[in-house]
Amino acid sequence: MEGGLETELSPLASPAERRTAFRIFHRLPFRLETRKSPSKPLTDELCNEEEHNKTTETVDDEKFEADNDDESRNGQRKEEAQLNGQLVERTDILECAWHRRQEEADDAELQAALESEEEQERKVALGTGSASASQADLGEKIDIYGNVSKRAPNDFEHISTFTLLSVYFSWMMLLLFAYLREILKRIGIEDDKSNKERPELKNFTPLFSDFESLYQRNCYIRVRDVFERPIASVPGATVDIIDRISYDGNWTYVHPGSKTNVINIGSYNYLGFAQSSGPCAEAAAESIDREGVAMCTTVHERGRSVSQHRLEKLVAEFLGVEDAICFSMGFATNSMNAPCLVDKHSLIISDQFNHASLILGCRLSGASTKVFKHNDMKSLEKILRDAIAYGNPKTHRPYKKILIIVEGIYSMEGSICNLPGIIALKKKYKAYLYLDEAHSIGAMGKSGRGMVEYWGCNPKDVDILMGTFTKSFGSSGGYIAGSKVSFELFRKSYLIFSARNQPPASEFSHRLLQQSDVPSNRTANLHFHEYHYGQRRHY
Incomplete structure (x- = not known):
């Protein structure tokens, strides 16, 4: 197969192009089937056919055979030219081979689906029950540990369009009011409690981007009391947190000195082994x-x-x-x-x-x-x-x-x-x-x-x-x-x-x-x- 392809490629491609095409072609996990070149010259074969036709067939048969030979030769030449062009342009041959393999895989999947439908109809006709059919649809498979696998990848990750639009709308409204509050702070209507940049540092590179600063001042600060809770115990199944109170919208906190024991659901201690005893x-x-x-x-x-x-x-x-x-x-x-x-x-x-x-x-x-x-x-x-x-x-x-x-x-x-x-x-x-x-x-x-x-x-x-x-x-x-x-x-x-x-x-x-x-x-x-x-x- 390799020799035949190289012979067909040589009239249309330079040696460098042939090497590039073959280097990529031979690394594929599959091979593209082609028709080998005839071992005998076409002229000798045509002469032998004409002599044989003259001695064994009539003139009408000779004309009919000649027409068929011309058509087959023309078709063969077109196929050879197309294949040679694909070999020179490696992208074409890869896509051609890949699509061909995909078509074969689709045909195999279609055949398997038809066979499974026929098998399911046969089971229903025999009265095996819907339970066995639904169990077969689960695709049960016993793994190397002896467990039965019934899992569908990414089944739980899909969300509805309504939920998606609701979340986007909520974020848009939150950011819209954040920009509105920034405008009110600049004109002096709302009090700005954030840290101010000193005048001598005005020409320095900013530590945060404009959006990060906007988000931290107007969005994160509103829910800051949920995060950054100081812990006063071992992070086990339950944890003691230090109580704190804010009177200025979570900008500053006051600690009264008390503690609260709460369930710890905010750590990586999944199995509860991070304890001081045991x-x-x-x-x-x-x-x-x-x-x-x-x-x-x-x-x-x-x-x-x-x-x-x-x-x-x-x-x-x-x-x-x-x-x-x-x-x-x-x-x-x-x-x-x-x-x-x-x-x-x-x-x-x-x-x-x-x-x-x-x-x-x-x-x-x-x-x-x-x-x-x-x-x-x-x-x-x-x-x-x-x-x-x-x-x-x-x-x-x-x-x-x-x-x-x-x-x-x-x-x-x-x-x-x-x-x-x-x-x-x-x-x-x-x-x-x-x-x-x-x-x-x-x-x-x-x-x-x-x-x-x-x-x-x-x-x-x-x-x-x-x-x-x-x-x-x-x-x-x-x-x-x-x-x-x-x-x-x-x-x-x-x-x-x-x-x-x-x-x-x-x-x-x-x-x-x-x-x-x-x-x-x-x-x-x-x-x-x-x-x-x-x-x-x-x-």
Whole structure:
């Protein structure tokens, strides 16, 4: 096939164009079927046919055959010219091959849909009942953990048009009155209690933009009493807050000296482990007597502590992977490890709503970054397909590595990533996957192993598993987990110059992951998270 295509391309394309077209063409995960060139010259074949026709057929038959041969040759030449043009213009051949494959996939889906409808009609005719038919529509699938999956991606994220318009209208009215109050403050009708800029600093660069200042003075200040509440206790299931009173519209506060015990729903302490008593807190206190509060050195100088080494082994065992590395800061786990995975010859495909730490890591890596729509598999596949087909638009060379970065649970939206769909695209286009489970680890899955367990996926299908101990585990720091071979790269990178994880935090997390003394209320919280998201995602 390769030799035939090259022979057809040579009359219409230069050697450089042929190499460019074939270099892109051979990297496709599929091949375009073409008709090979005839092995014999067309003139010899026509002569043989004419001699044979003269001896075996009549004149009318010869004329009929000649007309058919002319038509077939003309059609073949048109096909060859069209194919040659497509090979020269690589965009045309990629689109042609892709549309052809899409048509075949659509035909297969249509055939499967017709067969399923016929099967359902047959079941109804046999009297199997509507319950079994509805159960089949759920698409039940038993995962590797033995759980039954009935989840529909992004089913809970759609909102009605009325709700959308109501929210937009409320924001428009809020901003409209904010600008109106700014006008009243400038003309002196309303008292302005905000900080004033000194005259000698008037020509300096402003610290905030005009809109940020407007929003803070007129919108945020009205609900400031809900935020920034000073805490006077351990941030457990309940917390003591210091009472305060404002007489000037939340510009200033007066503290009467009393406290109020309230339910804590404003922290990342999902399972309630951040307490001053219990087996985890006692283990952390004992580690202070053995190893101190901090090691006061880098990994390069004195290596890892015993508690950190035990914690890394337990994290890898807990997640079902080969190796893990623990860090002293969750934000830096994302922002500093991305440059170790990719370089300027790589491509990062990031979700639209990824965390700020992931965005900073993408910028520090120096790699090309493209953003796909939130949880949109079609948008992700289009970017993957274009990246493989066209390569780097600056250098016109193929990317050496493609890394997909997503979150398990998106902290600001509360949505869940479509992990099975992302893994399928990752395998299809031979990309790498980085999964941030900062908010999902410990809080999702029947045993708290995050979105991988929740979806019933194989942990080895995710190249880099990232998580933090500051959320569900009630400690501090973060981790990354994956294969042992790839993690040798991390251990020889900037990690040797970083501070080691604090022994009390490592011991606290290690004691928690052992799960030997986990109270029943923690397990109930975990099951509540599983049930809550499961109900929102069922058909």
